[in-house]
Structure formats: C-alpha cells, structure tokens
Amino acid sequence: MLTHAQVWIAVDRLAARAGLSPSGLAKRAGLDPTTFNKSKRITPAGRPRWPSTESISKALTATGTPVDVFVGLIDQPGGAAARAVPLIGFAQAGAGGYFDDGGFPAGGGWDEYAFPALNDEHAYALEISGQSMEPAYRDGDVIVVSPSAPIRRGDRVVVRTRAGEVMAKELKRRIGKTVELKSLNAQHPDRTLSATDVLSMARIVWASQ
Numbered sequence: 001m002l003t004h005a006q007v008w009i010a011v012d013r014l015a016a017r018a019g020l021s022p023s024g025l026a027k028r029a030g031l032d033p034t035t036f037n038k039s040k041r042i043t044p045a046g047r048p049r050w051p052s053t054e055s056i057s058k059a060l061t062a063t064g065t066p067v068d069v070f071v072g073l074i075d076q077p078g079g080a081a082a083r084a085v086p087l088i089g090f091a092q093a094g095a096g097g098y099f100d101d102g103g104f105p106a107g108g109g110w111d112e113y114a115f116p117a118l119n120d121e122h123a124y125a126l127e128i129s130g131q132s133m134e135p136a137y138r139d140g141d142v143i144v145v146s147p148s149a150p151i152r153r154g155d156r157v158v159v160r161t162r163a164g165e166v167m168a169k170e171l172k173r174r175i176g177k178t179v180e181l182k183s184l185n186a187q188h189p190d191r192t193l194s195a196t197d198v199l200s201m202a203r204i205v206w207a208s209q
Contacts, residue, residue: 004050007074008051016144016205017073018063019155019206025063028063029061029062030062035055036055056070084112085113085124086110086111087112087113087125087127089129090168091129092109093166096164098110099199103147113142113144120146120148122148123145123147127142128142133184135185136156137184142207142208143206143207146205151201154170155170156203157202158204159179159193160200162196162199171201172190177194179198
C-alpha cells in the first residue's frame with residue numbers, strides 16, 4: 001500500500017530526474033506552478049493532500065516518463081534523505097583547482113548545498129549569476145549537476161572547455177568529432193565545439209526554480 005510520503009517522494013524524484021524543481025515540473029506539465037509545492041501537500045486542517053491522478057499523468061507525459069519508471073521512483077531506496085553536495089558560483093567554475101581531470105569536484109573553496117541523495121558521489125551544485133541563461137535559469141538559482149548521469153539529446157548540461165569556459169546549454173547532438181549545443185537564451189548563439197576541446201560534460205539533474 002502506498003503512503004502519502006512515498007507518492008510525494010516519487011514526484012520530487014521525477015522532477016529531479018528531469019532536471020527540474022517541483023514547481024518547474026508543474027509548469028512543464030501545464031499545471032499551476034504551485035501544484036507540487038510542499039506547501040500544497042498538507043491541507044490547512046493538517047490532513048494529507050495527495051496529488052491527483054490527472055496531475056501525475058500530465059507530469060509523466062511532459063517528461064516522457066513511463067508509469068513503471070514512476071513506480072520505480074517510489075521503490076527507489078534511500079528515501080528523502082539529503083546530503084551536502086559541493087557548491088560554488090558558476091563564474092568560479094572556470095577557474096583552475098575546482099575540478100580534477102575527470103571533471104569531478106576537487107580542491108578547496110567549495111561551500112555546501114543540501115540536496116536529496118543522488119546515486120552519484122561526485123554530484124555538485126553551481127549557483128547561477130547574471131542573466132545569460134534566462135529564462136531557463138535566473139540569477140541566484142542553484143543547479144545540481146551529476147557527472148555520472150547518462151546524457152541524451154535534449155538534456156541540459158554543463159560543459160567545461162580546455163579554454164576555461166563553463167556553460168550551461170542543451171545538448172543538440174554529438175556526432176563524430178563535434179558537440180553541438182543549443183543556447184538556453186535566444187539572445188546568445190548556439191555553439192559547436194570540437195570534442196577535443198571539451199574537458200567534461202555533465203547533466204543538470206535539478207534546479208532550484
């Protein structure tokens with residue numbers, strides 16, 4: 001028998017899997033942005049409020065998630081426990097000393113950010129600065145990046161280059177020796193990089209929107 005907590009944990013994990021916050025998931029599904037907010041999970045009288053079947057169905061459709069995968073998120077071990085992941089400012093990420101050769105966080109200077117546990121010990125968080133990634137990410141948003149997560153076409157990713165650039169883009173495609181990236185802001189051009197110029201590319205699995 002499913003519990004109220006299990007279903008909401010699965011909704012949170014569905015959002016994280018799509019690189020969204022619960023509010024972002026609701027917006028992508030065409031729902032009121034507050035539909036999945038924590039404040040909506042308990043009624044003013046203190047009774048548990050369950051997500052509707054319709055809202056979950058729309059969220060699954062919007063993220064392309066089969067029902068059996070959603071059920072797997074309910075059963076996924078680890079509960080809603082949180083752990084601290086390393087956090088630095090996005091602008092700092094291009095400086096030397098923050099990542100090792102594998103693209104994993106290293107060295108000092110990192111703060112901490114509490115996030116529901118991922119199956120990736122190398123996950124880290126970046127705080128967005130400026131308006132170059134609007135409307136996807138705004139100044140002050142925090143994104144959580146998982147170097148171990150599989151990357152597919154259409155995923156949002158953080159790319160680090162040998163020239164010291166760090167950028168958040170959407171992966172258009174990887175073909176042969178090139179990586180094509182779509183800008184999250186229409187005012188900024190798309191990029192095509194040589195694969196040899198890419199130090200690391202990791203999927204964005206969550207954003208604090």
